[in-house]
Amino acid sequence: MNIVRNNLAGNEDSERSYCMKAKRLLYKRVHILQWLPRYTRNDVLADFISGLTVGLTMMPQSIAYAGLAGVDPQYGLYTAFIGSFTYIFFGTIREHLLPRIKTKNKVMQKIIKFMVMSKNAITVLLASLVAAYLHYNGGAPFKLTGKVPQGLPDFTFPALTTKFGNETVGYEEMVSSLSSGVIVVPVVAVLANVAIAKAYSQDVVVDASQEMISLGLCNIFGSFVQALPSCGAFTRSAVASSSDVRTPLQGLYSGRLCYF
Numbered sequence: 001m002n003i004v005r006n007n008l009a010g011n012e013d014s015e016r017s018y019c020m021k022a023k024r025l026l027y028k029r030v031h032i033l034q035w036l037p038r039y040t041r042n043d044v045l046a047d048f049i050s051g052l053t054v055g056l057t058m059m060p061q062s063i064a065y066a067g068l069a070g071v072d073p074q075y076g077l078y079t080a081f082i083g084s085f086t087y088i089f090f091g092t093i094r095e096h097l098l099p100r101i102k103t104k105n106k107v108m109q110k111i112i113k114f115m116v117m118s119k120n121a122i123t124v125l126l127a128s129l130v131a132a133y134l135h136y137n138g139g140a141p142f143k144l145t146g147k148v149p150q151g152l153p154d155f156t157f158p159a160l161t162t163k164f165g166n167e168t169v170g171y172e173e174m175v176s177s178l179s180s181g182v183i184v185v186p187v188v189a190v191l192a193n194v195a196i197a198k199a200y201s202q203d204v205v206v207d208a209s210q211e212m213i214s215l216g217l218c219n220i221f222g223s224f225v226q227a228l229p230s231c232g233a234f235t236r237s238a239v240a241s242s243s244d245v246r247t248p249l250q251g252l253y254s255g256r257l258c259y260f
Contacts, residue, residue: 029213032089035247043246049114050245051253056124057239058084058254063145069228073145077258078152079227083218084255090214091248092197092207158223189215189231196232200241 027033058080066076134141160171175182193215197206218230240250 029210030089031092031210032248036249039247039249043249046244046246047250048253050240051250052257053124054236054240054245054250055254055257056128058236059258061233061235062258063148066228067145071228074149075226075228077148078225079222079230080258081152081255082222082225082227083230084251084258086218086221087214088248088251090210090217091251092210092214152225155224158226185229189229192234193232196234196237199234200237 059077062076062080063073064076065079066073069075162169162174169177178185190212193211194206194208197208197211215231219227222228222230
């Protein structure tokens with residue numbers, strides 16, 4: 001009888017141990033569980049302004065990248081959208097606060113704080129207004145990409161064949177045509193993500209494994225909406241940092257802007 005009881009107790013202890021390990025693993029890899037419970041109202045405003053600023057920067061940048069890749073502009077936006085949303089849950093890069101101009105006037109403090117956070121958005125907005133004015137008055141020194149379809153394509157499994165002219169190209173031919181790029185592109189993307197994380201994580205130790213997982217999931221989910229291969233960008237990270245971003249939740253606002 002004692003042996004049976006001991007076995008039952010041992011099984012219960014083993015189950016509890018597995019549950020605790022699974023909980024720790026989930027908490028470690030799904031990073032939103034770490035910072036979301038400490039999310040404050042001040043963080044909402046900072047992430048909202050930062051997200052809009054990054055989104056305004058990300059839209060033309062993503063369209064330009066699509067042009068370089070030789071695909072329609074909407075695929076660049078698909079990449080930005082799905083990458084931003086995925087990084088919310090698994091990303092590790094955190095910023096907290098920029099230096100402030102000190103003043104005792106509370107109203108002035110709020111004005112200065114708002115101007116510091118939104119300066120990039122104001123710059124992008126003013127540049128957009130100037131570009132629109134030049135375009136409609138016939139003096140724009142640039143070429144428009146044309147109308148970009150709204151929304152996302154159907155969420156479907158990536159095609160294993162594609163049409164190239166009159167020829168159907170299979171998965172093996174697509175991989176072989178990439179040659180060494182199959183290895184070089186993922187390695188460069190991982191190194192870029194880790195480098196950005198180290199540059200903007202201040203004194204926090206960067207979990208390189210988590211960044212690799214985040215990047216992999218962004219590209220896996222992106223393949224289901226015909227997105228391009230993606231990784232972090234120093235330009236967008238710099239814009240987010242200077243806009244006083246607080247958490248990866250800013251990707252909700254920047255990604256939503258690209259979705260429109």
